[in-house]
Amino acid sequence: MKQTSSKLYILTGGPGAGKTSVLNELNRNGFITVPEEGRRIIKEQISSNGTALPWKDKKRFADLMFGASVDTFQKMSKLASQAVFFDRGILDTIGYLKLEKIPVPEEMSLKAHEMKYHNNVFILPPWKEIYENDPERKQTLEVAKATFDCMKETYLEYGYNLIEVPKLTIEQRVEFILDIIENELKL
Template sequence: MRQRRVVLSGCSGGGKSALLKEMARRGHATVPEPGRRIIAEERRTGTRALPWIDPASFCQRAIELAIEDAAHAKGATVIFDRSALDALIWFDRTGTELAQTTRQQVLSLGYDRRIYLTPPWPEIFESDDDRKHGMTDALAEFEALCDRLPQYGFEMVLVPKRPVLARANWFEAQLEEGAAA
């Protein structure tokens, strides 16, 4: 049986990580966001592939880490907090060159065709030491996902704005529906 690779993406500060944490608590296989792990590593090593210093290097590293994540993911269904698609779409959005072989590798990672997107939710959005951008940048990122994902053949499903437990119940129902399809 083929592994399901379910992507949870969307607007920064839209509650993805909280939902992923609840899904893990419920026993689902999850993979944390590459970006936050890259930032932690860059701070530890003192290197500069940070989104506010060198976004192209950061996004290239995000693709590399997401490819590693996909290769090492365990479980029949794995939920990814963001994916290589997010970084690929950053390259598209900014017009920054990306090798065609890398682009093809990202598109062949076997992510489910249905991508779950957290919509903009200004009431819960917060900047922090790892998310230095504001709501305007988060909206541009979300709009780019909405624009490009269908062009790559993905269907977008908006995650409803609900408390975390209600969102997790909804998401589990979505996963069950997708498994039956």
């Protein structure tokens, strides 16, 4: 994949690595942010007694997550002049399907190739000391590590450049991300 001038940035990795905390801090710093679609879908499914949950109907959950990610990408790409930060992206659904050993539909793969985020993707590594379960996050730390590996493999497969965000304070992580973007603009 060639370098893209897109200002749509992805934060990815396994669950419980601090993506949402970093995203919230970016939002407090005035950036446009997009929360994780999967977590929203899980909350909606739980409240409506739905079955499109990762522990009930993984394929239906992935389909909803992919559709929501595509819709959000399309909406946010209209804001092309501003940086937008996503808590996961379209490829995270493909990574999830691979992790769960569910075949990736060809139309998903084609759509993922068409809809380009910024070439630099920020990946947050598993971090045992901050990992917590909650009603939407039932995975073990081992599954979180496997998810990280799967996301890493998937983004690399699609030609993205992964930048691992170090295990620092939330503010330092945000500063790390913004420094990379700022230095990139100087090139």
